[in-house]
Amino acid sequence: MSSEASTRAADTRAEARALSAAATTAGYAPSIHNTQPWRWSVSGDELDLYLDHSRALDVTDPDSRLAIVSCGAALNHALVSLTADGWDAVIARMPNPDHPDHLARLRVDRRIPVSLEARRRRQTVELRHTDRRPIVGTPIDADKLDAIVAAVESAGAGLHLLHPDQVYDLASAADQAQRAEAEDLAWQKEVTYWTGGTRPLSSGIPDAAIPDEVTRTTVPGRDFGYLGQLPVSGEHEDAAAFAILYGPEDGEADWLRAGEALSAAWLTAIELGLSVLPLSATIEVAVTRERMRGLLSGLGRPHLVLRFTTGDPASTAAPHTPRLPEAQVIERF
Numbered sequence: 340m341s342s343e344a345s346t347r348a349a350d351t352r353a354e355a356r357a358l359s360a361a362a363t364t365a366g367y368a369p370s371i372h373n374t375q376p377w378r379w380s381v382s383g384d385e386l387d388l389y390l391d392h393s394r395a396l397d398v399t400d401p402d403s404r405l406a407i408v409s410c411g412a413a414l415n416h417a418l419v420s421l422t423a424d425g426w427d428a429v430i431a432r433m434p435n436p437d438h439p440d441h442l443a444r445l446r447v448d449r450r451i452p453v454s455l456e457a458r459r460r461r462q463t464v465e466l467r468h469t470d471r472r473p474i475v476g477t478p479i480d481a482d483k484l485d486a487i488v489a490a491v492e493s494a495g496a497g498l499h500l501l502h503p504d505q506v507y508d509l510a511s512a513a514d515q516a517q518r519a520e521a522e523d524l525a526w527q528k529e530v531t532y533w534t535g536g537t538r539p540l541s542s543g544i545p546d547a548a549i550p551d552e553v554t555r556t557t558v559p560g561r562d563f564g565y566l567g568q569l570p571v572s573g574e575h576e577d578a579a580a581f582a583i584l585y586g587p588e589d590g591e592a593d594w595l596r597a598g599e600a601l602s603a604a605w606l607t608a609i610e611l612g613l614s615v616l617p618l619s620a621t622i623e624v625a626v627t628r629e630r631m632r633g634l635l636s637g638l639g640r641p642h643l644v645l646r647f648t649t650g651d652p653a654s655t656a657a658p659h660t661p662r663l664p665e666a667q668v669i670e671r672f
Contacts, residue, residue, distance in 0.1 A: 351384070354447045357424040358386045361445070362669045364420035366662050367464050368602060370409035371400060371619060372533040373543050373660045375668065377410045379417075382672040386445040388414055391668075394542070398529045399520070399623055404594045407442065408642060411598015412605075414443050415494065416464055419606070421445070423461035425453040433592050442595055463606050470614050470657040471561065472569065473554045473576035476649030483611045484580060484647070490607040491584065496600035497639055501581045505634050509581055509621070509644065510558045516620040516627040517562050527564060534563050541667075547658045558618060558646065569657060580647040581618075583631055585639040597642035608647060618644040 362379040365388075370376060374394040380387040390403060390410055400406055414430075421428050431444045484500060491498040501509060520526045533543040549567025554560055555575040584600060586593040605615045621627040621644055631641035 354384045354426070355381070357421055357426050358384070358445070358447065359669075359671060360424060361386060361417040361420040363665060364461065364464055365413040365417040366665070366668060367467065368409065368413035368416045369467070369469060369605065369617065370412070371396060371405040372530070374406065374409070374533065375542055375663050376403075376406040377413045377668060379669045380672070381669065384447045386417065387441065388417075388443040388445075390440040390442055392440070396529060396533075398523065398525045403591075404642070405619055405622065407591055407594040408598040408601060410442050411595040411600075412602040413598070414445075414595065415599040415602035417445060418599075419457075419460050419464060419602075421447070422451070423453065423457045425450055427451045432595055439591060442591075459610070460606055463609050466609055467605055468657060468659040469548070469616060471548065471550055471554070471616060472571045472657060473556045473560075473574070474579075474614060474648040474650075475572060475574045475576060476578050478578045479580050479613060479647055479649060483608075483613060484582075486611060487604050487607050487613075487647070490603040491600040494600035494603040495586075495596040496642070497585050498600070498604065498645075499583045499585060499635055499638055501583065501634065506557060506581050508630070508634060512621045512627040512630040513559050513618060513644075515630075516624040517559060519624050519626075520620065521562065521564065530563060535565070535567075541661045541663045544660060545658070548660055558644075560616065560618065561620065576648065578648065582645050582647065583635060583641050584643040584645060585635055585641050587639050589640040593640065594642060601643060601645075604645065612650045614648045614650055616646040616648075618646055 358381050362381055376391050376394040378389040378391040388410060390406060395403060395406055427448045428445045429448045434444045435441045488498045535546050546567040548569055549563055550569050550571045551566050552571055554571055584597055586597055608615045621631050635641060
């Protein structure tokens with residue numbers, strides 16, 4: 340084998356390893372009810388992302404908008420991994436109109452320098468988790484929120500920070516959405532399936548990640564219909580910042596972009612010492628989703644509501660949710 344051919348063969352193996360690692364890293368992404376609704380296919384110098392309907396929420400998320408947002412977060416995680424491994428990638432989003440579940444294709448393009456920031460961000464991926472506790476802290480510095488807004492915009496979406504008077508409107512809408520869902524027996528059955536001790540193995544939300552008492556927050560968090568085992572403070576959370584993640588339109592490509600932006604925002608927030616909690620109830624119910632659109636005042640279409648707080652001063656991390664075995668979400672050829 341010639342020196343040139345040997346070098347190319349080594350590059351090909353390195354590309355395959357980087358893509359495989361990217362699919363693994365993507366598995367740490369946040370997802371609605373920790374359903375992990377993605378499937379990856381690794382082949383040659385390409386990595387393909389598909390929506391897996393077998394882990395869909397037919398009642399909570401009938402049009403799969405939040406499942407696709409979740410997949411978008413996984414896509415961004417994969418890019419973070421490739422960058423940390425020194426590879427630039429070309430992305431084709433929604434590459435096959437005849438197969439809408441084929442959400443993206445990543446192709447390794449060229450080698451790039453690896454920065455300390457890129458390696459640190461990949462480490463941040465494994466630190467990310469959802470903490471549903473009300474955290475009593477100090478108000479967030481405006482420059483930190485500005486950095487998160489910039490991260491969202493760099494990922495192709497927008498983030499509207501709510502004014503104090505808008506937070507009360509958000510709280511009212513969240514309460515309306517949760518009451519509507521709680522009255523739906525099919526929704527109750529679905530959320531019960533994905534939580535607690537009866538959830539599918541290596542997915543869903545364990546009792547250890549669900550608060551053990553009703554939380555005192557201005558905007559209500561997710562009501563799972565029962566109390567879990569996560570100890571929470573009895574104090575009222577009063578320093579949180581709330582924002583609406585939005586895009587120009589409300590189609591599948593926009594949901595995918597929103598998920599990428601969610602990942603960028605969350606990882607940036609962690610690096611700044613902040614905690615993030617997605618609040619999706621107002622997006623799940625059509626009437627409250629329109630109320631969120633009203634809060635945007637013409638900026639765009641709402642995709643997710645986010646709560647930002649300063650990190651837990653006691654540094655006691657809430658437990659991470661489980662992850663599916665790679666064999667269930669990654670196909671390697």
